[in-house]
Amino acid sequence: MQGDRPADTYLAAWMATARQRLIVGITGASGAAYGLAALNALRSENVETHLLISRSGQITAAHELGLKFSELTALADVVYKIDDIAAAISSGSFKTLGMLVAPCSIRSLSEIASGVTSSLLSRAADVVLKERRRLVLMVRETPLHLGHLRAMAQVTEMGAIVMPPVPAFYTRPTCIDDIVNHSVGRALDLFGLNSQLVSRWGEEAGIER
Structure with missing residues (x-):
């Protein structure tokens, strides 16, 4: 019976079966x-x-991807409004692996660096940092001052x-998707997630050292 088992046993069982969570931010870069x-x-x-898309990110995504906002958000488990300061991800007590911002604009980078959190995106990133979780920023800008x-x-x-999502040409990419997927796969590596998107040096047939 449930009452015969110690609480830590239930906690351990829950941790073993719970899905890992990752916050994904999309900015206007x-x-x-x-x-x-x-x-x-x-x-x-x-x-x-747990998805956040800035207002400028919505515009950029519509232009570059040709997707409706609803089609993009349908890929996430949870979607937040950018000004929802009461969202779960605004609190450090909400456990996640961390946060990936892909792409990350210079504005968002600068806001996170300053600690001034004017949106849920920068607040969520600030929470990840204060909780000592992993924050990966795929910064898209060049040249840099x-x-x-x-x-x-x-x-x-x-x-x-x-x-920065720098292409890896040793993989001999043949299309844009190859370039994008490799960069994303390497970013997910930083969270300990093996996405199967990466052609790894020395592990793929036909790649010689």
């Missing part, structure tokens, strides 16, 4: 395909996704990982 690929990969891996570089250095010092 070019590269909405990275966010789309992340949502698809996490769905395949049965990771519970000194202010950009200083913001990147500051969030790195705070514990975030700045990961």
